[in-house]
Amino acid sequence: MIKAILIFNNHGKPRLIRFYQYFAEDMQQQIIRETFHLVSKRDDNVCNFLEGGSLIGGSDYKLIYRHYATLYFVFCVDSSESELGILDLIQLICFFLCVCVFVETLDKCFENVCELDLIFHMDKVHYILQEVVMGGMVLETNMNEIVAQVELQNRMEKSEGGLSAAPARAVSAVKNMNLPEIPRNINIGDINIKVPSLSPF
Amino acid sequence: MALKIVKGSIDRMFDKNLQDLVRGIRNHKEDEAKYISTCIDEIKQELKQDNIAVKANAVCKLTYLQMLGYDVSWAAFNIVEVMSSSKFTYKRIGYLAASQCFHEGTDVIMLTTNQIRKDLSSPHQYDTGVALTGLSCFVTPDLARDLANDIMTLMSHTKPYIRKKAVLIMYKVFLKYPESLRPAFPRLKEKLEDPDPGVQSAAVNVICELARRNPKNYLSLAPLFFKLMTSSTNNWVLIKIIKLFGALTPLEPRLGKKLIEPLTNLIHSTSAMSLLYECVNTVIAVLISLSSGMPNHSASIQLCVQKLRILIEDSDQNLKYLGLLAMSKILKTHPKSVQSHKDLILQCLDDKDESIRLRALDLLYGMVSKKNLMEIVKKLMLHVDKAEGTTYRDELLTKIIDICSQSNYQYITNFEWYISILVELTRLEGTRHGHLIASQMLDVAIRVKAIRGFAVAQMATLLDNAHLLTGNTQRNGICEVLYAAAWICGEFSEHLEDPMQTLEAMLRPKVATLPGHIQAVYVQNAAKLFATVLRKHEGETDSHAAQETSQLLIDRLPLFVQSANLEVQERASCILQLVKYIQKLQQKKVEVAEEVTALFAGELNPVAPKAQKKVPVPEGLDLDAWINKPPSESESEDEKPKAVFAKEEPKHSRSRHTEVDEKELARRREARKREQANNPFYIKASPSSQKVYDAPGVEHIPVVQIDLSVPLKVPGMPMSDQYLKLEEERRQKEKAERKKEKKKKREKRGKERKADSGPESEEDIAPAHQVDIVTEEMPEVSSCYFGVIKPTVHWFPVQKSSKHKKKKQKKEKEEKEKKKKKRHHHHHHHSNAGGEDSVQNGTVEEEEPLPPMSNYFLLAENSYIKMVYDIQGNHQDESKVVVSVIFENKSDSFLKSMEFNVLDSLNSKLQRPEGAGAHDSLTVPFQLPPGISNEAHFVFSVQSIVMPQKLKGTLTFIVKSDESSTHEKLDFKLHFTCTSYLITTPCYLYDAYAKLLESGDLKGSSLRLEGINMPFHHLLARICFHHHFSVVERIDSCASMYSRSIQGHHVCLLVKTTVSIDAKCDEPSLLGNVLDEIKQTFSKC
Secondary structure (H helix, E strand, O other): OEEEEEEEEOOOOEEEEEEOOOOOHHHHHHHHHHHHHHHHOOOOOOOOEEEOOOOOOOOOOEEEEEEEOOEEEEEEEOOOOOHHHHHHHHHHHHHHHHHHOOHHHOOOOHHHOOHHHHHHOHHHHHHHHHHHEEOOEEOOOOHHHHHHHHHHHHHHHHHOOOOOOOOHHHHHHHOOOOOOOOOOOOOOOOOOOOOOOOOOO | OHHHHHHHHHHHHHOOOHHHHHHHHHHOOOOHHHHHHHHHHHHHHHHHOOOHHHHHHHHHHHHHHHHOOOOOHHHHHHHHHHHOOOOHHHHHHHHHHHHHHOOOOOHHHHHOHHHHHHHHOOOOHHHHHHHHHHHHHHOOHHHHHHHHHHHHHHOOOOOHHHHHHHHHHHHHHHHHOHHHHHHHHHHHHHHOOOOOHHHHHHHHHHHHHHHHHOHHHHHHHHHHHHHHHHHOOOHHHHHHHHHHHHHHOOOOHHHHHHHHHHHHHHHHHOOOHHHHHHHHHHHHHHHHHHOOOOOOOHHHHHHHHHHHHHHHHOOOHHHHHHHHHHHHHHHHHOHHHHHOOHHHHHHHOOOOOHHHHHHHHHHHHHHOOOOOHHHHHHHHHHHHHHOOOHHHHHHHHHHHHHHHHHHHHOOOOOHHHHHHHHHHHOOOOOOOOHHHHHHHHHHHHHHOHHHHHHHHHHHHHHHHOHHHHOOOHHHOHHHHHHHHHHHHHHHOHHHOOOHHHHHHHHOOHHHHHOOHHHHHHHHHHHHHHHHHHHHHHOOOOOOHHHHHHHHHHHHHHHHHHOOOOHHHHHHHHHHHHHHHHHHHHHHOOOOOHHHHHHHOOOOOOOOOOOHHHHOOOOOOOOOOOOOOOOOOHHHHHOOHHHHHHHHHHHHHHHHHHOOOOHHHHHHHHHHHHHHHHHOOOOOOOOHHHHHHHOOOHHHHOOOOOOOOOOOOOOOOOOHHHHHHHHHHHHHHHHHHHHHHHHHHHHHHHHHHHHHHHHHHHHHHHOHHHHHHHHHHOOOOOOOOOOOOOOHHHHHOOOOOOOHHHHHHHHHHOHHHHHHHHHHOHHHHHHHHHHHHHHHHHHOOOOOOOOOOOOOOEEEEEOOOEEEEEEEEEEOOEEEEEEEEEEEEEOOOOEEEEEEEEEOOOOOEEEOOOOOOOOOOOEEOOOOEOOOOEEEEEEEEEEOOOOOOEEEEEEEEEEEEOOOOEEEEEEEEEEEEOOHHHEEOOOOOOHHHHHHHHHOOOOEEEEEEOOOOOOOHHHHHHHHHHHHOOEEEEEEOOEEEEEEEEOOOOEEEEEEEOOOEEEEEEOOHHHHHHHHHHHHHHHHOO
């Protein structure tokens, strides 16, 4: 089970939090602070596992994280999850974010995800995440499937006029784009993205 | 209406959306909280509007604020409103907000049931999907119960997108509403074989989670999973299944056997590291569960180790870390296969990643052997030097010590090496583990006898360079090492090359900056070193060096006497006084080394950790049963029951040992000795300890027939004296044997002697005759010293007294007596404890307190000074007794130049220093400030002890007040009762006692005490206390008691509750006098 997914920046400011177990708001903030304290001390060239997080779960739980540019992606998981699997998953999610949200930066490298994009589209990031992890369990790891579902839902929103029209154009950009080389660490699922045939807007 | 809508959309144009809010917060970095509170006010306004788009926008913003830590539960109802919107865009916002901030305590949740049900059955799959996703985060037991059926139906939905979400959410439903598991399970099992891989994966996910909670119930699914494992290509599913198998194999070993092959196939074929790693992990789990049953799986182990090596060699830190983690699991069951990769593990110690280094350290712990220990530790020592950051260095330090000391230093072949390692470790700066190093030093020095010489030399160097360790004083934990160093140097000081130098190092003024407990050890061990130095210089004609040492101590110790630490102060002042005293003796050229050394006699020896277990509990003894009634609260502090056990057990054990066949014992002992001799790693006990155990041998240890109702005890022996006791017994035994031989000779000479001794003793009895004459006539020269009493004597609480003497004095000084009694209190108090102790030894049941008893009796008193005294003998010297006199200054003036003199009789002589005249007086070795008392010891030599006698003496002193000083004189009479020649001698052997009585060597006599109405145990206690007897056995109405004179006469008493005493002794006149004295004691009660 995944207990929590935390995304915060190099200063510990939360950019997205998703707890799969209820904590009151102040407790959530404390967990974020402590987690930030733990991971920010670590060099980039050390391993990405931290054992025995005291706040969530206890000894059975570990923190698995990745650090991209200005953002930390932290998963708190129990022993039923494969460490390397979760690491791949983080990379996968990051990749979706690039595909579906951070259209502008996609041609750079997804290792340079722009924090600003994430801030302004928190709701969109949540919707993507919901297609990958549900209730603390991994729902889908098939890239095509995820991209397709996100796209379909966005299109539906679009057809309703949307709350704000901005993010929908993100996906439209994807179709003309060459996706970057998938790093060798992503060896989960069969990731061969065929960009779905997207309807023009 | 239409106008309202138009107005609403116009308003909307001015509303902030999420992006505006975020931008606004970023632009108000200084007053963020203030800005947000105005935003919240706006949001509250927006939520009041009817326009659902406005509300949805507001809720979306609230979701963002919730992430920043703001409580948005007040908007829960509005969230429900947005959730129930018919538009997907708003519904999605509402469900997202709900999933972020709803929980079981949110009361509006119960309003959502119907809305959620409606959404679940919506024709639009994304409405259903959004509802399922949201529900997965905030499902409550009520929702689970109400919606379980709807969700179960969705598990068979035509769209795989809905099916997989429905399957996954079932786990949450099971958790909240366990009753749903049974009806839903068959369908869930079906989904394991769903054509859609996503649904299949979800089903595997749910069942794996369920199985983790209760593996047994899911064993039956193993074949199905097995099939999935061999057919599936989805790595996520495979990983889940393989992990599940890892949890199931311990329950079903047969499963493990089947798994090995497909798992090894996967290991060979997969390119995914995550899958490879999980396969290896499960193979390890299988091998652990099979480790006993399966004969040969070295191939699988080899494969795992080989693959793990690839992981560890990878440049990816994560793989390296996990590889080491898995390696440590293999290490537990197959250490050999890991040991061959020692090089790799050692390489990891160089890794820049600390968590990897720590993992490698963990592995090293299990990899050491006798062969590679030194090499590994050497490598670690290099790392210690290089290590940055104290945490890692401390970790290294503890690991080095752990590695070396594991399983009783099993892998250490050279303890000199280990000591040097420990000494090297002390150079670490700022480590917290000083005490750890210290305890290792102590442990090794005590347990490895052969190393002591080396260790002492090293410790001496440490002490000498202590300033290097204590660089930053208190904060530095390393100074704990000095504790060990000082103790080792002191305790094993015989190995020191230059004890004087070490002593000097230990008394440097800088020492006073060390923590108190370390200073205390310094002071105590300085005394030990002092003893060693004295001993070393004893016998040299030039006593200069020894005196210099005393002077050094006298010069330096006052620094410690002033210490704020009580322990330091107490020890220092004791030792300072002792040294001053010794210095005086030195000046008189008295050889004191032996006595000083005796202060620290006895050697510490290792005791096997299981030693206590080897003491069998005697038959019929229930250690948990109360001997007395369970004590009430107030008695809970009473330590008596504890003392009873402590004293009893060892004796029982001895008695048990003898039940084993003697030959068998001898054989075992031989075997053990041989084994020990051949085993270089056996930490040998010191010879002295072997003396205690082996020299008398188990079969020689006297047997006590224990009657449990009457526990046999030694009066007042502290628990720790058991060894001493054994030793004593042995000595007695030897003595007794020697005596038997002597006895025969003596018997031959006996008659002649008696004739000779007759007139002598007659003279002794009447010293009064001689008083006048002898005051003028100086007695012969004889050697004298103020004897240092052996500490052991004090351990016997039953001490000498002679009440009858007091009585006589009473006649002479009736008036003074009254005052005196009041002042006696402190003595009374002291002796009371001892008295009760001896009662305890004799009897268990009584609890009545004993009246106070004193062992000191008044010698003489005037307005300036009071003297009380006590006479003690010991077995070591059959012709000497020590008279301890306490001088108390009652005046307001200073008393000095006290001179003590006694008119010797032919039988009893005060021992004077060599060269002094026979009538010279002895200087009391102290002065008395007002109100102070102090004790001096005088040694007397006695020849015959069968008669009591009195010696007349005088004390002269100078009273110095502000204006004047006057010479004063006080006469006294020292009464040597026959009792004072008796020594409390515990008699352990009832058999021996009985034999003694039967032997016929003893002459009998009896005594009847009239008008005694004290409890029987008080009576016994008094006899024990005042007359130095010990209870051998007590049965109901009578008790056997035993004592021995300093010249080895046995005195046996049978005391009956009718208050008659039957007595036997090999010397009738001694017995007669003792009985008289007993009678006098009780006539005064």
